[in-house]
Amino acid sequence: xxxxxxxxxxxxxxxxxxxxxxxxxxxxxxxxxxxxxxxxxxxxxxxxxxxxxxxxxxxxxxxxxxxxxxxxxxxxxxxxxxxxxxxxxxxxxxxxxxxxxxxxxxxxxxxxxxxxxxxxxxxxxxxxxxxxxxxxxxxxxxxxxxxxxxxxxxxxxxxxxxxxxxxxxxxxxxxx
Numbered sequence: 396x397x398x399x400x401x402x403x404x405x406x407x408x409x410x411x412x413x414x415x416x417x418x419x420x421x422x423x424x425x426x427x428x429x430x431x432x433x434x435x436x437x438x439x440x441x442x443x444x445x446x447x448x449x450x451x452x453x454x455x456x457x458x459x460x461x462x463x464x465x466x467x468x469x470x471x472x473x474x475x476x477x478x479x480x481x482x483x484x485x486x487x488x489x490x491x492x493x494x495x496x497x498x499x500x501x502x503x504x505x506x507x508x509x510x511x512x513x514x515x516x517x518x519x520x521x522x523x524x525x526x527x528x529x530x531x532x533x534x535x536x537x538x539x540x541x542x543x544x545x546x547x548x549x550x551x552x553x554x555x556x557x558x559x560x561x562x563x564x565x566x567x568x569x570x571x
Contacts, residue, residue, distance in 0.1 A: 400426040409544065417445025417461040419524060422548035424457065424541060425449050439465075455538075456529040457545060461522045473518045476501055485512075498551070513542045519551045 397415040405411040405422060413420040416431045427449040434442050448458035474492070485505040492501050499518045505511055509532040517524040526546055530538060 396428065396430045398427075398429040401429060402426050407544070409548075412447045412459075414445045414447055414459075414461065416443070418519070418522065418552040419445075419447075419459060419461055420548075420550045421447060421459050421526070422544060423447065423449055424545070425451060427457075454531040456527070458525075458527050458529075459549065460525045460527075461519075462525070463522045473499060473516070473523065474501075476516050476523075495549075496551070502546070513538070513546070515546050515549075517549065517551070522551075524549060524551065 401410070401412070403411045403413075407422060409422040409424050410427055411420065412423045412427045412429065415429050427447050430446050430448075432444045432446065434444075436442055443463065445461040446458060448456070450456045485507040488504040488506050488511070490501065490503045492499070494500065495515070495517055498520075500515055502513075502515045504513050511530055513528045515524075515526040517526070526549060528538065528542055528545060
């Protein structure tokens with residue numbers, strides 16, 4: 396865990412969340428956690444994933460996960476991600492394949508009883524990024540404005556690029 400319940404003010408009123416070890420940033424509507432998970436897989440060796448996530452007291456979850464891809468990965472495998480939706484107990488409400496900031500992406504809305512999720516998969520230069528909003532019964536609340544801001548705020552660093560932040564517009568008040 397790099398940061399817990401971090402608050403990094405952004406002019407939008409949301410929090411600017413830049414992954415400490417990953418290659419992305421995103422805007423979060425509430426304080427967030429910034430973490431790296433390392434797993435040792437006998438087949439694939441050591442795998443690191445990078446995440447930003449948060450959950451409201453009402454059960455709304457916002458998360459972004461970066462999963463590095465192997466250089467030998469077949470980019471056409473990316474399209475197969477959508478096939479897994481039919482295997483869950485969820486209903487696909489909508490699914491769209493498009494381009495996001497020059498990268499291929501798949502955006503899906505799932506429903507499962509009184510809960511649901513908006514998910515966007517983005518095929519970056521060296522990683523797949525999964526952006527998710529999970530929600531309990533929203534009580535009729537329109538979550539699309541949150542989805543649009545959250546999904547569209549994803550910025551992916553190109554290899555050997557760094558983010559440029561303006562200290563005057565960002566203040567990190569993280570609690571570690």
